[in-house]
Amino acid sequence: MSTEPILKTENVRKDFGSIVAVDGVSVEFYDDEIVGIIGPNGAGKTTFTNLISGALPLTDGTIVFDGEDISSLQKYKRVRRGLVRSFQIPQIYDEMTVFENMQASVLSRKQENNRLFMPTNRDSASVSETERLLELFNLEAHADDHTEHLPHGVRKVLDVAMSFALEPEIMILDEPTSGVGSREKNAVMETITEAAVEQHIGLIFIEHDMELIRDYSDRIIALHEGRVLADDDVAAVMESEEVNQFILEGGV
Amino acid sequence: MSTRLPTFGNVELTETLQDWRLLSGIVLFVVLALYPGITLNAYHTRLLTWIMCFAIAAMGFNIVLGYTGLLSFGHAAFFGTGMYTVVLVMGQAGINDLVVLLLLAMIMSGIVGAIIGALSVKTHEIYFALLTLALAQLLYILAVRDIGGLTRGTDGIGVSRPDFFGIPVSELSAQIYLLGFYYHVVLVALAATIVLLWFVLRSPFGLTLKMIRENETRAEMTGVPVLRYRVYSMILSAMIVGLGGALYAVLIGHITPEYLDWTMSGEIVFMALLGGIGTFFGPVIGAGGFIMLQELALSYTEYWHFTMGLVLFVVVLTLRENGIWGGAKTLVEMITDRRGEQ
Amino acid sequence: MIPETLLGQPFVLGHTFNGLYFAALLFFASVGLTLVFGILNLLNMAHAAFYGLGAYVAVWTLNNIGDITTSVAALLVVLVLVIPLVVFVLAAALDKSVFAPLYDIEPVYQLLATFGVILMLDDIIKYIWGGTPISVAAATNPSRQLGTVDVLGASISMYRSFVILIAVCCAVGLYLMFVKTKIGKISQAMSEDYEMVQMLGINVTRVRVLIFSLSIAIAALGGALFVPFAVATPAVTLEYVLLSFAVIVIGGLGSLKGVIVASLIIGMVRSFGIAYVPAIELAIVFALMVVVIIVKPEGLFGDQGVVE
Structure with a gap:
């Protein structure tokens, strides 16, 4: 395991009026591990990821990424530094083909959005990279399909694949298998984790399915009422009395 | 829709198709360039020049609506700014060269x-529409009330004919100026706009605008500075609409604040929508369709507003973003598909 | 440099009164626009065109049905009850035909389609009444017959006072309708969750037609009340389309309270603007609209329900 954490939160807090959604969370993430975040509904999981990605401003605390304080950095700049997230409900471009969706990510990673005169279909560098990524995620058969008509599972994979195309250091996945049929869940997780290991991407994933959490995480962070209940390796967290009391038995 | 090279799909077919398109484009350009010289028809030449000015404006407008996905109801501000720049620079600074005037208008x-x-x-959706409307309306009031003492209010200002690179074309008679010179300037400007936008909207920049249109959250989470690109989109759009306005100002020879009014914005929206905001060439077709429809309706009835309103209403409800150009394309595809099956 | 007389008390009183009168007209022209948007999710750009229509119908009716012997009360009944009622029926028919397909499309397309309706209505009015301005003849003009009274040195028009009174009644009436009646409560529920109300088995189409027609009728009422003091021209329609959008944006889309407050603000801005800074009086209105959209896009009361 790396010695320096790539991402660190210190006493991160978020209030919505009088409600404290995230209450002083201090955790560390490394770029070569897969961390599962668990917790009952309302534990602050999604709020926490929104704070990290910059979708919500912090009430208090700091977020350090790659040695730098990014607490008030704009969203797109965090992405450019290598802190990327995917979405629970797939966020993809509907009136564009799968290929264009993917190429959009590739070009954005290369920060070539401002190139004015090279038609995208003639830009061989990004075209071949897009093709490679589509193959990696088994999407090449859909390359020319408009995404609005794709089955949900494929949309989900595309959403994750588009985040991978950004070559992040850390990737946050908000329920990567929600809405995916139970038989395909393992396949989806397999694809994602393999790609992550291969490209040295640290994964943080929120999941309700305890089996997936057990099978795919190196470490688990358990949140409860906005606080960290446990932060340890899989076996230790699963056996923790508190976790069992508040999360596992509470019907997740 | 993009046709990619080199793999996925039939390379030969797409290349032939592009050749075919390019060839017909060149033929059309040549035919249009020769038209006034052969027919010497001043009425038609004027009508064509008029259409081409608005074709430029409608294409420029569609960068914001069709590509970036934002309905602006304030594009008259840019059209009118182009017009007033020409007349004010000519009148106040004495600059009389068409190319300089057009460049200044675009800037x-x-x-x-x-x-x-x-x-x-x-802002988004209707808030964007209403905000751009209100901002443009402020410019309109500025011109109508002649705040600053430049615009002469509702009386408007006459525009004299500019020269071209030191050649005193303005000394030609009005008819020859139009048939032999000005028409061709506008034609070249339209062709240049089409070629420019063809490349720009297919480039990573154009793709970025489409990303913003389709899903702003996702675009931002892909590392795109969305707000900055929205401003870029407005600037590019405004410059091209301003070019259209500047060209039109010289054509009509007299400008009034009406060209800054929101009904003018409405007409530009109408043209783009009529032709098809979801297509590249739609706005050009729409400008032609709008102006010819208006001329046609006017020749039969003084109540052409009704005709135009009805057409707009029906287009919105039936063709939507496809417009007549997209509709025609779909129709052709359906026919060729059926032939292919047999 | 403001002349001293312009600061005198009668002057300020007179302009406050005129501001109230403007506010009343703006309220009539815009309240339906905001209700139809808030409850039915239809952004009807052509809404204020019915204000213009009301003005034309009123001129025609007053000039054709009455003569010098017609009582003022009869003239007022025509303006306040007969014309809105006729337009109500017309609007119900239009809702079932022209407007019905617009409820299901995106707001941006609603805006464009109803812009088409403005163009059509514009020519229908020109076809019937011609393109030149028309006005109410002196013999049947209630504003002339009611005259003015002197209040603290300011000359106050009785007719304008009547218009303000009707606007107040109309606002109170709408409030009571939303709070007390079943239809009103259903409407409020629809503004919050249209689909849910539909699923409860309530005939939403009937409520829709009622709300839409009532809204249009109020706009026509405004136009009818406006015209004894002005002329009916095609430009009136376009002016009020813009002003009504300014009102509902500043007040907050979908809020009854917002329309009332914003009408008062714009009414006063216009009245005092015309007196002190006539060149930029309209510019102030649009500048206000710009500031509200940028700083508080939901408007003054837009994040609340219809009547809160």
């Missing part, structure tokens, strides 16, 4: 576009 419109773009950058 001024671009600046207005940057301001309106920056102010409206955080």
Whole structure:
């Protein structure tokens, strides 16, 4: 395991009026591990990821990424530094083909959005990279399909694949298998984790399915009422009395 | 829709198709260029020049609506800025060269576009439409009430004919100026706009605008500075609409604040929508369709507003973003598909 | 440099009164626009065109049905009850035909389609009444017959006072309708969750037609009340389309309270603007609209329900 954490939160807090959604969370993430975040509904999981990605401003605390304080950095700049997230409900471009969706990510990673005169279909560098990524995620058969008509599972994979195309250091996945049929869940997780290991991407994933959490995480962070209940390796967290009391038995 | 090279799909077919398109484009350009010289028909030449000015404006407008996905009801501000720049620079600074005037008009419109773009950058949908409308309306009031003492209010200002690179073409008679010179300037400007936008909207920049249109959250989470690109989109759009306005100002020879009014914005929206905001060439077709329809309706009845309103209503409800150009394309595809099956 | 007489008390009183009168007209022209948007999710750009229509119908009716012997009360009944009622029926028919397909499309397309309706209505009015301005003849003009009274040195028009009174009644009436009646409560529920109300088995189409027609009728009422003091021209329609949008944006889309407050603000801005800074009086209105959209896009009361 790396010695320096790539991402660190210190006493991160978020209030919505009088409600404290995230209450002083201090955790560390490394770029070569897969961390599962668990917790009952309302534990602050999604709020926490929104704070990290910059979708919500912090009430208090700091977020350090790659040695730098990014607490008030704009969203797109965090992405450019290598802190990327995917979405629970797939966020993809509907009136564009799968290929264009993917190429959009590739070009954005290369920060070539401002190139004015090279038609995208003639830009061989990004075209071949897009093709490679589509193959990696088994999407090449859909390359020319408009995404609005794709089955949900494929949309989900595309959403994750588009985040991978950004070559992040850390990737946050908000329920990567929600809405995916139970038989395909393992396949989806397999694809994602393999790609992550291969490209040295640290994964943080929120999941309700305890089996997936057990099978795919190196470490688990358990949140409860906005606080960290446990932060340890899989076996230790699963056996923790508190976790069992508040999360596992509470019907997740 | 993009046709990619080199793999996925039939390379030969797409290349032939592009050749075919390019060839017909060149043929059309040559035919149009020869038209006034052969027919010497001043009425038709004037009508064509008029259409081409608005074709430029409608294409420029569609960068914001069709590609970036934002309905602006304030594009008259850019059209009018282009017009007033020409007349004011000519009148106040004495600059009389067409090319300089057109460039200045584009720059001024671009600046207005940057301001309106920056102010409206955080709004969406109807709020964006109403905000751009209100901002443009402020410019309109500025011109109508002649604040600053430049515009002569509703009386408007006459525009004299500019020269071209030191050649005193303005000394030609009005008819020859139009048939032999000005028509061709506008034609070249339209061709240049089409070629420019063809490349720009297919480039990573154009793809970025489409990303913003389709899903702003996702675009931002892909590392795109969305707000900045929305302003870029407005600036580019404003410059091209301003070019259309500047060209039109010289054509009609007299300008009034009406060209800054929101009904003017409405007409530009109408043209783009009629032709098809979801297509590249739609706005050009729409400008032609709108102006010819208006001429046709006017020749039969003084109540052409009714005809235009009805057409707009029906187009919105039936063709939507496809417009007549997209509709025609779909029709052709259906016919060729059926033939292919047999 | 403001002349001293312009600061005198009668002057300020007179302009406050005129501001109230403007506010009343703006309220009539815009309240339906905001209700139809808030409850039915239809952004009807052509809404204020019915204000213009009301003005034309009123001129025609007053000039054709009455003569010098017609009592003022009869003239007022025509303006306040007969014309809105006729337009109500017309609007119900239009809702079932022209407007019905617009409810299901995106707001941006609603805006464009109803812009088409403005163009059509514009020519229908020109076809019937011609393109030149028309006005109410002196013999049947209630504003002339009611005259003025002197209040603290300011000359106050009785007719304008009547218009303000009707606007107040109309606002109170709408409030009571939303709070007390079943239809009103259903409407409020629809503004919050249209689909849910539909699923409860309530005939939403009937409520829709009622709300839409009532809204249009109020706009026509405004136009009818406006015209004894002005002329009916095609430009009136376009002016009020813009002003009504300014009102509902500043007040907050969908809020009854917002329309009332914003009408008062714009009414006063216009009245005092015309007196002190006539060149930029309209510019102030649009500048206000710009500031509200940028700083508080939901408007003054837009994040609340219809009547809160």
